[in-house]
Amino acid sequence: MNGETVIDVRGLTKRFGDKTVVDHFDLKVPRGSIYGFLGPNGSGKTTTIRMVCGLLKPDEGEGTCLGYDVLHESTAIKANVGYMTQRFSLYEDLSIRENLEFFARLYNLDNLRARVDDAIASLGLEGRSKQLAGSLSGGWKQRLALAACMIHEPELLLLDEPTAGVDPKARRDFWDTIRRYASEGVTTLVSTHYMDEAVQCDRIAYIAYGKKLLDAPTAEIPDRVGIHAIKIEGGDLEAIASRLSGAMGVDFLARFGASIHVCGKDESALAAAMAPIEGMPGVRITPVKAGLEEAFIYLMTQASDNFEAGEAA
Amino acid sequence: MISFSRIGAVFIKEVVQMRRDRPTFAIMIMVPIMQLTLFGFAINTDPRHLPTAVELRDDGPMTRSLLAGLRQSTYVEIVDIVHSDEEGEQLLRSGKVSFLIVVPESFEADLVRGERPEILVAADASDPVAASGVVGAIGEIARRAFEPELERLPKRLSSGAPPYSVVIHRQYNPAGVTAFNIVPGLLGVILTMTMTMITSIALTRERERGTYEALLSTPVRPIEVMVGKTTPYILVGAIQTSIILLAALYVFNIPFAGDPLALLLAISIFILTNLMLGYLISTVAKTQMQAMQMTFFVFLPSILLSGFMFPFRAMPGWAQAIGEAIPNTHFLRIVREIMLKGAGVSDIAGDLGPLLLILLVLALLALMRFQRTLD
Numbered sequence: 001m002n003g004e005t006v007i008d009v010r011g012l013t014k015r016f017g018d019k020t021v022v023d024h025f026d027l028k029v030p031r032g033s034i035y036g037f038l039g040p041n042g043s044g045k046t047t048t049i050r051m052v053c054g055l056l057k058p059d060e061g062e063g064t065c066l067g068y069d070v071l072h073e074s075t076a077i078k079a080n081v082g083y084m085t086q087r088f089s090l091y092e093d094l095s096i097r098e099n100l101e102f103f104a105r106l107y108n109l110d111n112l113r114a115r116v117d118d119a120i121a122s123l124g125l126e127g128r129s130k131q132l133a134g135s136l137s138g139g140w141k142q143r144l145a146l147a148a149c150m151i152h153e154p155e156l157l158l159l160d161e162p163t164a165g166v167d168p169k170a171r172r173d174f175w176d177t178i179r180r181y182a183s184e185g186v187t188t189l190v191s192t193h194y195m196d197e198a199v200q201c202d203r204i205a206y207i208a209y210g211k212k213l214l215d216a217p218t219a220e221i222p223d224r225v226g227i228h229a230i231k232i233e234g235g236d237l238e239a240i241a242s243r244l245s246g247a248m249g250v251d252f253l254a255r256f257g258a259s260i261h262v263c264g265k266d267e268s269a270l271a272a273a274m275a276p277i278e279g280m281p282g283v284r285i286t287p288v289k290a291g292l293e294e295a296f297i298y299l300m301t302q303a304s305d306n307f308e309a310g311e312a313a
Numbered sequence: 314m315i316s317f318s319r320i321g322a323v324f325i326k327e328v329v330q331m332r333r334d335r336p337t338f339a340i341m342i343m344v345p346i347m348q349l350t351l352f353g354f355a356i357n358t359d360p361r362h363l364p365t366a367v368e369l370r371d372d373g374p375m376t377r378s379l380l381a382g383l384r385q386s387t388y389v390e391i392v393d394i395v396h397s398d399e400e401g402e403q404l405l406r407s408g409k410v411s412f413l414i415v416v417p418e419s420f421e422a423d424l425v426r427g428e429r430p431e432i433l434v435a436a437d438a439s440d441p442v443a444a445s446g447v448v449g450a451i452g453e454i455a456r457r458a459f460e461p462e463l464e465r466l467p468k469r470l471s472s473g474a475p476p477y478s479v480v481i482h483r484q485y486n487p488a489g490v491t492a493f494n495i496v497p498g499l500l501g502v503i504l505t506m507t508m509t510m511i512t513s514i515a516l517t518r519e520r521e522r523g524t525y526e527a528l529l530s531t532p533v534r535p536i537e538v539m540v541g542k543t544t545p546y547i548l549v550g551a552i553q554t555s556i557i558l559l560a561a562l563y564v565f566n567i568p569f570a571g572d573p574l575a576l577l578l579a580i581s582i583f584i585l586t587n588l589m590l591g592y593l594i595s596t597v598a599k600t601q602m603q604a605m606q607m608t609f610f611v612f613l614p615s616i617l618l619s620g621f622m623f624p625f626r627a628m629p630g631w632a633q634a635i636g637e638a639i640p641n642t643h644f645l646r647i648v649r650e651i652m653l654k655g656a657g658v659s660d661i662a663g664d665l666g667p668l669l670l671i672l673l674v675l676a677l678l679a680l681m682r683f684q685r686t687l688d
Contacts, residue, residue, distance in 0.1 A: 055529055055687050074685070079532040089527035106531040148527075 004031040006156055006187045007052055009063030009070060014047050014056060014210075021047045023210040024061070029189060031155075034182050036201030036218070037191035040300060044210035045191040046086060049158050052189070053081045066156055079107065082149035086160040088141050090148055092134025096125055099133050100148055107152035119147045139170025146177065157181065159190040163197065175200050195293045206299055213299065218292065225295040227251075228267045228287070230274060233259045235283035249273040252301050254294055263294050336599065340606045355618060355632030360443050363626050365389040365412040368401040371420040375462045379416065379432075382458030388450040389414075401435070405484065406654050407663065408646055411437050411626055412447055424476050425466065431480045438483035439653040440494055443624035448481045455479060485653040493568075496561045497648040498621045501641045503557060504580075505587055505615045506608075508550055512591030513604040515542045516683070521601060526687065535683040539676070543588040550584035561652075570655030576648070579661060582668050583644045589675040590640070596682035615641040643668045 007029040014022040022044040029035045037045045050056040052065050054074025062069075068076040090099045100116045109115055120129050123143055133144060142162060149157070157178075163171045175197065178188055190201065198204060204221060206214040216224050232240060237260055244250050244262055249269025254261045264270035274285055331338055367380060383391055392410060395401050401413045415433040417423075423430040434451050436444040456475065463476070486493045516538075519525040528538070561567045590611065598604035616622055618632055619641040625633065636642045643664040650656035650664075658665075 050687060053530060055526065057686050057688055075532050075534075078530060081530075083527075083530040085523070085526045085530075087523040087526075089523050089525075091524055092522070103527075103531065106528075106533050149530075 005029065006031045007063075007065050007189065009052065009065070010061060012048065012051050012058045012061035012063070012070075014044075014051060015059050021210050022051065022058075025207075025210070025212055027052075027063075027205065027212075027215075029187060031187050032182060032185050033202045034178065034188045034190065034200065036198050036204040037189065037207060038193075038198055038204055038296060038299075039191075039207035043207045045207055046160050047210075048207070049083070049160050049189065049191060052077075053083045053158050054078050055083070079152075080154055081156045081158060082152070082154035083158045084145050084149045084160065084162055086164065088145060090133050090141070090145055093132060095130045095132055096120065096123075096136075096144060097129040099144065100151055103148045104151045109152055115151060119151055123147050139166050139173075142166050142170065142174060143177075146174070150181070155186060157186055157188045157190075159188065161191050161193065163192070163194065168196075171197070195296065198296070199292055206296070208299070208302070221292055222290045222295045225290075225298055226265060227263050227290040227295055227298045228265070228270055229261045229263045229290040229294050230270060231259050231261055231284075231286045231288045232277070233284045233286075235277075235280050240277055240280075240283070243276060244273065247273045247276075252297060254297055261288070261290075261294060263290060263298060265298075334600075336603055337606065340603070340610065351614065351618070351632070351635075355628050355635075360446065360624050360627035361387050362390040363388065363411040363443055363447075363624070364392045364409065365414060366393040366395055366401055366404045366410045367391055368395050368398070368413060368415040370396065370418040371416050373421040375421050375424065375459060376416050378462060379455060379458045382454045383414070386450070386454050388446070388454075405435060405437055406650070406656070407660065408437065408650065411440070411443050411624070414451065420477075427476060429476055429478055431478050433480050433482060435482045435484055438486040438489050439649045440620070440624050441486065441489040441491055442494075443627060444483060444489065448479060452479045485649075492565045493653060494649070496557075496565050496567055497652050498645050500554065500557045500561070500580075500648055501583070501619070501644040502616055502621055503553060504550055504584060504644075505641050506612055507553060508546060508584055508587035509591040509594070509611065510605070510608045511546050511549065512543055512588050513594040513598065513608045514601045515592055516595040517598045517601050517604045520599070529685065529687065535680050535685060538683065539592060539679060543585075543592055546588055547581075547584055550580075550588075554580050554584075567652060569652050571651035571660075572657040575656065575658040575661055576651045578658065579644065579647045579651070579665060579668070582665065582672060583640060583647075586640045586668060586672040586675065589672055589679060593675050593679040593682065596679055615639055618642070620645050637667065638671070640668055640671050643671075 005028050007027055010026050012022055012025040012027075013020065025044075025048055027048070037048070039045055047056060051058045052070065054070065054077045058071065062071065064070060065077050066080050068080075070077065091102070094102065097116060097120065100119050101112065104112050104115055120126060125140075133141065136144060146162070159178075163174055166174070171194070178190070179200070182188060190197070192198060199218060201218050203215070203217050205212050214221065214224060237255075237258075241253055241255070241260055245253055249264045249266055250262055250273050251264045254263065262270065262273070264273070271287075277283055278285065365383070367383065369376065369380075380391070383389055389412060393404060395404070401415065404410045405413045413435040415435065417430055417433070420430045420432075432451070432455060434447060436447055438444045455477070459475070459477070466476075483489055516525065519528060562569060591608065594604055594607045594611075598607055614635065618628070618636040619625070619639050620636065621641065625636060625642065628636065646664045647661045647668075650661055
């Protein structure tokens with residue numbers, strides 16, 4: 001099964017009016033992988049996911065999802081994909097069980113009762129299956145929504161910012177579930193804003209202005225971006241920060257608890273920028289390897305708000 | 314302390330939001346303009362040009378001048394001239410004419426002999442409003458028509474009471490009870506309002522609550538959504554129908570002359586038509602508020618142009634043409650024909666056909682409007 005491609009699309013383009021939301025997007029997702037979509041708000045992540053699962057018709061481009069043509073076989077794609085929307089999209093006035101049964105019926109599943117029982121059991125909600133979905137907390141809603149879009153055992157899971165507004169513990173549990181599905185061979189395409197979620201992905205595509213700027217295995221991303229970092233500890237960090245901010249060779253500063261990471265593309269210019277603070281009492285300056293977070297902060301500073309750019313275009 | 318600045322803030326925000334919600338704003342402006350033009354001109358409580366058939370069994374100068382007088386009158390409009398009872402009866406029962414004026418055999422001869430022959434006016438009194446003024450109107454028409462002829466007759470005939478009489482025969486509702494007309498009509502009006510309203514939010518609610526996207530992401534087909542969403546309300550319609558019919562029969566003592574199965578058939582089709590109309594609205598409306606407004610937009614014509622409130626035949630031609638496209642128009646005729654005139658399935662075919670056609674068109678439009686994508 002390894003090496004098989006689940007999503008293979010080329011040149012996907014979507015325009016709303018005269019605004020190009022997704023611009024010639026290529027994507028190859030291998031089976032069993034967890035593929036992350038990162039990018040600022042309005043960069044086209046949701047639109048891309050919707051085109052892949054047949055909810056939007058691309059204006060241009062071609063390709064396949066699970067072997068079905070994304071332009072003409074959207075019904076077949078819908079039957080084999082689990083799609084979890086950004087906003088909670090189950091029926092708040094139906095109970096947990098009724099929601100799961102509703103979706104199970106839409107997929108024409110056999111052994112309806114057993115499947116729904118299993119789903120409720122694996123959620124750990126046996127005693128609460130009659131509770132209305134609308135009365136669940138944010139974290140439980142997300143888990144229920146995930147269970148609903150997994151009820152037909154899809155091979156591909158599309159998650160659009162699945163954990164927005166969910167507390168860290170619930171987010172961790174959510175990701176444990178995703179990992180378990182991945183180990184069973186389920187492919188996952190997930191869009192997110194959170195760095196702790198990004199590191200969970202096997203591979204990441206970075207999107208801005210509807211274009212893919214970067215597509216690499218997660219571990220290689222800091223090197224691909226080519227960002228360098230210097231860690232500064234001790235002393236008056238606020239004063240140091242305002243002094244270094246905007247200095248030659250410094251692209252941005254990132255505060256990490258009791259230290260500041262000063263980052264820049266040009267390694268020697270960055271080192272030269274340290275001159276004013278060198279020798280300050282109690283201040284330690286150490287070059288460090290830039291991580292994923294610094295890489296993405298750098299990418300985001302390059303394209304901070306796509307709405308502005310979009311409207312100007 | 315009341316702050317005018319804060320009132321201003323809320324006021325400005327509301328105005329901006331209202332301006333941005335273009336469809337709602339447009340409906341608010343358009344509704345009064347459209348409805349006023351539509352109903353201001355269409356509604357005519359002083360009936361004119363009511364379709365009338367004349368059954369001629371005598372033929373002479375007096376009959377011909379009566380016919381000429383009827384032709385000139387604006388109250389009635391002669392649409393057919395027949396020569397037998399059966400033909401006349403058929404026209405009246407089918408609702409093609411509101412009145413049947415019968416000139417009896419040897420009318421002139423009897424008149425000259427001083428036997429005071431009767432001109433019979435059979436009125437379809439299932440709509441009492443239309444029938445109310447007819448006796449006086451026909452009497453006046455006859456008086457004028459016969460005036461020159463009578464002058465040539467012997468004095469004993471031309472002086473005093475006219476040597477003939479106009480007799481009205483109210484059919485299908487002899488007492489002219491308004492409830493006989495209104496209550497069966499209410500069945501149509503109530504079903505129109507509730508059935509349309511209930512499905513008008515079918516898809517709109519899903520869109521507003523964000524469940525629409527999840528629904529669309531499943532392999533469900535548009536026709537499956539349509540059938541699944543409308544059929545539960547057939548039961549609601551059936552309950553409403555039972556209540557209204559029971560009240561009609563036992564509280565208002567309205568006669569039930571016709572075929573119950575024919576009525577059941579018509580009601581089923583009518584309920585489906587209204588559910589489909591509501592469903593079509595829900596494929597268009599973006600918010601539940603808009604859905605409600607659109608429902609009322611179609612509801613008013615269903616009351617005013619369908620013949621529920623005002624005699625359908627008395628409306629101008631263009632208003633009747635609009636009325637023909639309204640499901641309730643056909644349903645009202647069917648219900649009155651079955652309950653008051655004793656019609657069966659074959660008698661109502663002429664209105665069942667258009668009703669089915671409207672149902673089909675609505676369903677097709679709704680299916681075409683239902684997008685399987687979010688585009």
